[in-house]
Amino acid sequence: KQEVTQIPAALSVPEGENLVLNCSFTDSAIYNLQWFRQDPGKGLTSLLLIQSSQREQTSGRLNASLDKSSGRSTLYIAASQPGDSATYLCAVTSPVFGNEKLTFGTGTRLTIIP
Amino acid sequence: GAVVSQHPSRVICKSGTSVKIECRSLDFQATTMFWYRQFPKQSLMLMATSNEGSKATYEQGVEKDKFLINHASLTLSTLTVTSAHPEDSSFYICSAESPDYNEQFFGPGTRLTVL
Numbered sequence: 001k002q003e004v005t006q007i008p009a010a011l012s013v014p015e016g017e018n019l020v021l022n023c024s025f026t027d028s029a030i031y032n033l034q035w036f037r038q039d040p041g042k043g044l045t046s047l048l049l050i051q052s053s054q055r056e057q058t059s060g061r062l063n064a065s066l067d068k069s070s071g072r073s074t075l076y077i078a079a080s081q082p083g084d085s086a087t088y089l090c091a092v093t094s095p096v097f098g099n100e101k102l103t104f105g106t107g108t109r110l111t112i113i114p
Numbered sequence: 115g116a117v118v119s120q121h122p123s124r125v126i127c128k129s130g131t132s133v134k135i136e137c138r139s140l141d142f143q144a145t146t147m148f149w150y151r152q153f154p155k156q157s158l159m160l161m162a163t164s165n166e167g168s169k170a171t172y173e174q175g176v177e178k179d180k181f182l183i184n185h186a187s188l189t190l191s192t193l194t195v196t197s198a199h200p201e202d203s204s205f206y207i208c209s210a211e212s213p214d215y216n217e218q219f220f221g222p223g224t225r226l227t228v229l
Contacts, residue, residue, distance in 0.1 A: 034217070043120075043207055043222035044158075089157060093217075102148070102209075102218055104157040 002027045002094045004105035012111040013080055021075040021108045023090035028068050031093040031100060035064050035075050038087045038107070047088075048075070080112045117141055118210045120221035127198055128229055135193045135224045137208030143188035144210035148218060149181075152205040164191050198228040 003026045013019050023033070032051045036044040048057045048064040050073070056065040063076040073090055091104045117140040127133050137147055146165050150158040162178075164170040164185035172178045180202075182194040191210075195202055205225050209218040 032217070036220075041205075041223075041225065044220040046217075046220070049217055091158075100211075101160065101163075104159075106157050 002030075002092060002096075002101075002103045004090060004092055004103050006088075006090060006105040006108050008108060009106065010109040010111075012113060014113050015080060015082060017080050018076065018078050019080055019110075021077070021088050021090075021110070023073040023075070023105050025071045025073075025092050025103075025105075027094060028071050029094060030068065031095065033064075033066055033073050033090060033092045034102075035062075035073075036089045036091065038089060040087075044089065082112045082114050085110055085112045116212070116215060116219045118144075118208065118219045118221040120206075120208055120224050122224060123222060124225045124227075126227045126229065129199055130197055132194055132196045133198055133226060135195075135206055135208075135226075137191045137193070137210065137221050139189045139210040139212070139219070142210075142212045142214065144191075144212055145188065146211045147185055147191035148209045148211070149183060149191075149193050150207045150209070152207060152223075158207060161193075195226065198226070200228045202226065203228045 005024050007022045034049045035047045050057045050066040061078040066073045087107045087109045089107045119138045121136045149161045152158045161176045162170045162172045164183045166185050170183040185191040207223040209220045211218045
């Protein structure tokens with residue numbers, strides 16, 4: 001059974017700092033890994049999707065890496081801004097009985113202090 | 115492109131009533147739709163997977179008679195919470211998948227409160 005864990009559960013950093021969020025998964029047989037952002041009471045916004053054959057993806061100030069063999073991914077946020085405050089979820093897509101199933105991590109609640 | 119909508123965004127109902135939530139893919143055809151539930155400060159948990167024109171596949175521990183899922187067309191799936199109870203209060207999120215995109219696109223969620 002695939003399990004996804006995110007550390008830390010919560011993180012507060014001053015504005016302008018660079019930061020790293022961590023995600024680990026137990027089964028390396030994945031199709032892809034995604035990072036999402038969720039604002040309080042809202043749905044999910046997809047940030048980055050990394051295919052299993054890729055090592056990293058970049059979008060603006062965000063960079064996500066994937067080490068499939070060790071079951072780890074990191075989301076790097078450069079020059080953090082108060083608007084980055086949100087909960088960040090990672091999720092992996094795994095084959096389950098011939099279908100694809102998305103398993104979410106527990107999330108990291110990020111607060112950027114102005 | 116790849117927009118998914120949900121309706122309603124928020125619903126409050128009395129215990130014992132049924133509530134229907136709609137999930138629509140607005141600009142693509144979704145062969146598969148997924149329903150998730152999220153309790154406060156917890157992650158999303160998959161409830162069921164539905165393929166257009168066939169019965170939904172429910173995750174372990176999810177009552178199929180309580181959470182009725184209908185995927186009648188390639189752009190619409192509905193989740194009906196039957197005989198709702200306060201413990202069903204949660205945030206319900208759907209997602210839709212297209213073979214063209216190889217990823218799931220998420221709706222904005224529906225906040226259900228059962229009094």
